[in-house]
Amino acid sequence: MPGRDVESGVMQLESMYQEIILDHYRHPHHRGLREPFDAEVHHVNPTCGDEITLRVTVKDAGGEPAIADVSYDALGCSISQASASVLTDLVIGKPVSEALAVSDAFLDLMHSRDSEPDDEVLGDAVVFAGVAKYPARIKCALLGWMAWKDATARAVSSLEVED
Amino acid sequence: MTFDVAAIRKDFPILDRTVRGGKPLIYLDSANTSQKPRQVIDAMTEFYERYNANIHRATHELGEEATEAYEGARAKVAAFIGASEQSEVVFTKNVSEAINLVAYSLGNSGRIGAGDEIVVTEMEHHSNLVPWQLLCQRTGARLRWFSVTKDGRLDLGQAGDLINERTKVVAIAHQSNVLGTINPVSEIAARAHAAGALVLADAAQSVPHGLVDVSSLGADLVGFTGHKMCGPTGIGVLWARRQLLEELPPFLGGGEMIESVWMDHSTYAAPPHKFEAGTMPIAEAVGLGAAIDYLSDLDLTAARAHEQQLLGRALAALCDIEGVRILGPAGTADRGSALSFTVKGVHPHDISQVLDDAGVAVRAGHHCAWPLHRALGVQSSTRASFYLYNTMDEVEALADGIRTAQKFFGTR
Ligand SMILES: Cc1ncc(COP(=O)(O)O)c(C=O)c1O
Numbered sequence: 001m002p003g004r005d006v007e008s009g010v011m012q013l014e015s016m017y018q019e020i021i022l023d024h025y026r027h028p029h030h031r032g033l034r035e036p037f038d039a040e041v042h043h044v045n046p047t048c049g050d051e052i053t054l055r056v057t058v059k060d061a062g063g064e065p066a067i068a069d070v071s072y073d074a075l076g077c078s079i080s081q082a083s084a085s086v087l088t089d090l091v092i093g094k095p096v097s098e099a100l101a102v103s104d105a106f107l108d109l110m111h112s113r114d115s116e117p118d119d120e121v122l123g124d125a126v127v128f129a130g131v132a133k134y135p136a137r138i139k140c141a142l143l144g145w146m147a148w149k150d151a152t153a154r155a156v157s158s159l160e161v162e163d
Numbered sequence: 164m165t166f167d168v169a170a171i172r173k174d175f176p177i178l179d180r181t182v183r184g185g186k187p188l189i190y191l192d193s194a195n196t197s198q199k200p201r202q203v204i205d206a207m208t209e210f211y212e213r214y215n216a217n218i219h220r221a222t223h224e225l226g227e228e229a230t231e232a233y234e235g236a237r238a239k240v241a242a243f244i245g246a247s248e249q250s251e252v253v254f255t256k257n258v259s260e261a262i263n264l265v266a267y268s269l270g271n272s273g274r275i276g277a278g279d280e281i282v283v284t285e286m287e288h289h290s291n292l293v294p295w296q297l298l299c300q301r302t303g304a305r306l307r308w309f310s311v312t313k314d315g316r317l318d319l320g321q322a323g324d325l326i327n328e329r330t331k332v333v334a335i336a337h338q339s340n341v342l343g344t345i346n347p348v349s350e351i352a353a354r355a356h357a358a359g360a361l362v363l364a365d366a367a368q369s370v371p372h373g374l375v376d377v378s379s380l381g382a383d384l385v386g387f388t389g390h391k392m393c394g395p396t397g398i399g400v401l402w403a404r405r406q407l408l409e410e411l412p413p414f415l416g417g418g419e420m421i422e423s424v425w426m427d428h429s430t431y432a433a434p435p436h437k438f439e440a441g442t443m444p445i446a447e448a449v450g451l452g453a454a455i456d457y458l459s460d461l462d463l464t465a466a467r468a469h470e471q472q473l474l475g476r477a478l479a480a481l482c483d484i485e486g487v488r489i490l491g492p493a494g495t496a497d498r499g500s501a502l503s504f505t506v507k508g509v510h511p512h513d514i515s516q517v518l519d520d521a522g523v524a525v526r527a528g529h530h531c532a533w534p535l536h537r538a539l540g541v542q543s544s545t546r547a548s549f550y551l552y553n554t555m556d557e558v559e560a561l562a563d564g565i566r567t568a569q570k571f572f573g574t575r
Binding site: 012013016017022026047048049050075076077078079134137140 | 512533572
């Protein structure tokens with residue numbers, strides 16, 4: 001929409017590229033593909049060719065599945081790289097149901113331009129609120145999350161098959 | 164002669180607007196879609212306000228006027244590209260549809276079968292690649308392609324092997340939307356014709372600069388798209404020799420493309436109507452006609468010289484920035500004004516975001532030429548493209564923006 005933003009330019013850039021995002025981009029967490037894993041997926045952003053290969057390992061945590069590890073290898077922009085890194089911090093160790101709630105909250109954050117993000121659920125991921133203002137970049141921020149959701153669904157169903 | 168960019172800019176209302184909190188718009192994305200002059204916008208408004216009606220089937224004054232304007236646009240297109248007959252100009256939705264029309268129609272004609280070969284190039288836009296992949300899947304024909312050299316030219320040394328008695332179609336970009344490379348269509352067409360193959364040129368990037376004269380280009384079929392040449396979206400063109408259009412079967416069926424219809428079969432109208440099923444984008448055709456009037460009233464040779472100056476300056480300015488790699492020819496010879504590049508350590512999306520923040524609109528990604536990016540060993544790139552309304556200052560803003568991005572991401 002014309003004239004949506006009235007802040008000054010520098011402010012706009014910095015509202016998107018928060019320091020935390022740049023930190024994760026420069027020093028990504030949990031990066032690299034690790035063994036063993038229960039599911040591996042490869043997702044691509046067809047508009048720019050960014051891609052991610054992501055693995056999920058699940059474990060049994062007192063009768064309910066939990067995320068044991070998420071490892072990944074990705075090619076992409078600062079937003080997609082940082083988002084994947086933040087994701088791993090947020091979901092590793094969490095019960096799958098809780099981790100899915102985080103990813104739902106992240107999706108909501110990306111799709112509503114002015115919601116008040118819940119930092120208790122989203123942790124560091126709240127800094128991506130600025131990205132939601134740029135529709136073209138939302139897909140970048142979601143690349144890792146969509147891959148993680150897909151891989152987790154597969155990992156959980158493989159767990160159920162084994163049972 | 165001097166080319167008065169300031170005067171031209173006044174014709175494009177959008178160039179007055181600001182973006183991202185008050186910054187003047189610097190539009191360097193014309194290879195994606197060009198901006199529209201007032202004359203085109205007015206012509207379309209006038210159509211809707213004064214003589215909107217369906218064409219060819221309305222028996223009233225408005226219908227006559229609308230039909231005249233639509234067919235008048237066809238005549239303008241024909242003249243602009245040097246076609247010998249208006250009936251050689253088929254309106255489509257865009258160049259993608261024009262190419263699909265050819266691929267489907269050729270497939271249905273029975274001219275292509277197993278063992279036949281279709282030749283494309285590694286630098287094609289997906290629009291001039293995927294329709295041929297689909298045709299090969301339907302017919303069992305084999306898809307082959309020219310590779311691209313390191314400096315962004317076609318490897319013509321492969322022509323002898325690629326173009327042979329099995330070749331049925333050679334489909335190539337006249338000008339690459341990524342590299343800017345202008346391909347030697349007539350040279351390739353001469354070989355293809357000697358082998359009995361048809362030649363299609365994707366001229367989406369060359370027609371907007373007035374570079375196409377179909378009588379000398381050498382191609383049998385030429386496609387282009389209205390929205391890259393100051394015209395509206397929703398209208399494209401397929402040009403082909405009259406005889407070929409007569410031989411080819413229809414693509415889409417429906418109203419206006421028929422001669423007579425029975426319950427179990429139909430006969431078809433003569434070209435170009437044979438290929439124009441259903442109500443066409445009439446206002447868009449009128450808009451394209453106005454765009455052609457606009458371009459024809461300019462000195463397009465001077466406009467091209469101006470674009471070449473911008474390109475030359477941009478090539479030099481980007482060459483001077485450490486970490487920048489220019490994709491495609493390093494000089495301006497046989498090269499149009501699309502300029503794609505990578506910046507070491509900064510992703511194209513991030514470059515374009517920083518540029519956007521400064522009001523500079525460019526494109527980031529693979530620009531619908533994914534195989535080309537793979538061949539060049541880059542995942543994606545940023546593209547700036549210049550058109551007749553761009554200025555030297557805008558080129559400087561591009562270079563400044565790239566340096567800002569390098570600073571912002573800490574690579575310089
Ligand atoms: C060389 C080339 N071919 C085909 C196309 C597709 O054009 P359209 O989307 O209008 O069909 C484009 C532009 O996007 C192009 O640059």
